[in-house]
Amino acid sequence: AYRALPLAIFLALAISTLLYIAVATVAVISVPLETLVSSPTPLRDVVASSPIGNAEIFGSVALIATANGVLIEILMVARVSYGMAHRGWLPAWFAAVSPRSRTPVRTTLIAGAIVLLLAVPFDVGELAAMTSNVLLSLFVIVNLALMRLQHVAPRDDLPIRAPRWLPPLGAAGAAALLAAQFLMG
Template structure:
């Protein structure tokens, strides 16, 4: 059976997939817990999260150029640090992003339908996008372009209204500024950035990967940094830190400050499209990491199959879709942002450590960026809410135990 993927993604496709991975439900939801933790200090939190994301992105970019295959940091950790490091990264990514996928599906449904049918609609969205992914990566890139365009239109509406209108609550003081609060806000806001290296997990499908992947990662992250900064300033101007901290749908509230219904509908549609775009990219990215782990025996080899016609890891993606649907049914995933950030920060910690071991001829950026990224990831993990840390440690430990048992059984 064919097990190689086809190189069909251009630089434009790769940038769009990176944008779709980042400009998701996070930007429509992460500002609320960030403002609750840091008040107006969420701008500082955004800067910290953005800087750490940049450090992580540069490490991921130069690693992807050296190892242009599916799996991202799972592969980098294995190649540079050893099999256990690779498994640790891959498991952290799969667990964190699976939970985040369920949260994205629920966000999509919450913005569009009444509470009574949120979960059935969320499940339907996961089923539909899983099918789209199994029909080929070029279809994934095409749909992502459409969803990203809708999302950017909605965010443009938010920025324009936010900078020109304000409510009485905008003058109400938010939580006090503290270092711990700003770091926790950074941890929450990192959730909205996570995804910039998603194209690296699809390295086996990118045209001229050594050149395309690093450029795509940096371009996509740069665009998102500018967009998020504008949205944050606009939201603070319109409803203030206290309003952000209290709102379930902060950007919709910013749009509502215009006093007319049209902008609110546009933002509602944009939030739904953003959640779908992020969910679509996540299914693709997790599927490729699952494929890589299955190829190396860290997941059942059954998941390593590539569809003979569409050339995608269809078994891994179908299994992922089923697990995400199950999570939607059994939980509301409150705290999914913190839990997802926990797993993804650990994933990028391994990426930074891996980048530190690269030789000079493969290094594209100063080593200090990898050091700063690794330290930043650890600091943000420690700053997350305690329940997110406890749950994350438990699930990562379960994965480590699974691999240890499998190795013992394999050795007979």
């Protein structure tokens, strides 16, 4: 697992990057750049410009993908909260699991309630920006924590192995993206 996870992360990033490049290339080839830049829904415009494109179906797929993303976020928050409580970093109440499903039902319900409370007053763009900022902040913190662990713990005691140059690069990259988001407003 220690060797498979870093490879899986790298492959996921590489495949995602290639997909983004492919989508951007198709978009620029299919629709004039000025139209893409000024459009509030550029990918929908790309689909609509296709001879077989159906923008309504694209909207439905986007809605399903968004709902899936929200569910993943809820589960991620629930599992992280459960893990933190299991290690004593949050009250033990958060570590409770359902005897029937063996899942952290309490933290899942709390995470769902938080997402619902945030979804009501904010639009999707604001929620996406907030989520991005939180995740980038977490990436900075995780990389800084790994730097600290590499400094104080013997190499054999660490559950993850990374070259010493990688955590500072990751922290700096995430911090730069976070700063760029704030500066670009």
